[in-house]
Amino acid sequence: MTAETSTRSEAGMIAAILAGDTQLYHELIRPYERSVYLMALSYIKNEADAEDVAQEAFVKAFRSLSTFRAEAKFSTWLISITLNEARSRLRRQSVIRMQSLDGPADDNSGVSPALLRDWREIPSEVVERAEIRQLIQHAVESLPDIYREVFLLRDVQELNVNETAEALGINIPNVKVRLHRARMMLQKQLAPQLKTINKTLKRRWLPWS
Structure with a gap:
């Protein structure tokens, strides 16, 4: 269709x-x-x-x-x-x-069981990635509302720029600016922590870095 x-x-x-x-x-x-x-x-x-x-x-x-x-x-x-x-x-x-x-x-600091329900990992990787999931979850939650909303719509829900602008009632340039700032905030907060865990996983979870 x-x-x-x-x-x-x-x-x-x-x-x-x-x-x-x-x-x-x-x-x-x-x-x-x-x-x-x-x-x-x-x-x-x-x-x-x-x-x-x-x-x-x-x-x-x-x-x-x-x-x-x-x-x-x-x-x-x-x-x-x-x-x-x-x-x-x-x-x-x-x-x-x-x-x-x-x-x-x-x-609400724990990882929701729903986020882990469909993972197919060996046990050692589950612990490692659960820690990373928790770090990312906390970082996203700490974003100011205007940046968290854009990040969730664009990078989690995968709406396009026009749909995001319409959903939030803002213009397209504002969507782009807020998304860029959200990603920069997350990168600044997460990069040092993830580097101490695993550089390979850092690249996988943060494709924008």
């Missing part, structure tokens, strides 16, 4: 959904369920919360489907809604933490 045919099919499904065939919505979103969840997980770093964010994003997309502009890509529109929901979730969690100073501190 070509991109044009796919877009036409989506447009037809959206029109039918808006006309009352709401069951089609499940078919419409099915190709994007994994990418929306992974985007939420990359931003939230908690599987349960990421599932909630993804679910809420799909619900909000359904409720706002009549506002979807046909000239935009449906997938990009979904990612934008997911980002907004993830931001809202983080803001709410921040408020709750400030209001519950006596509660136990959150610890």
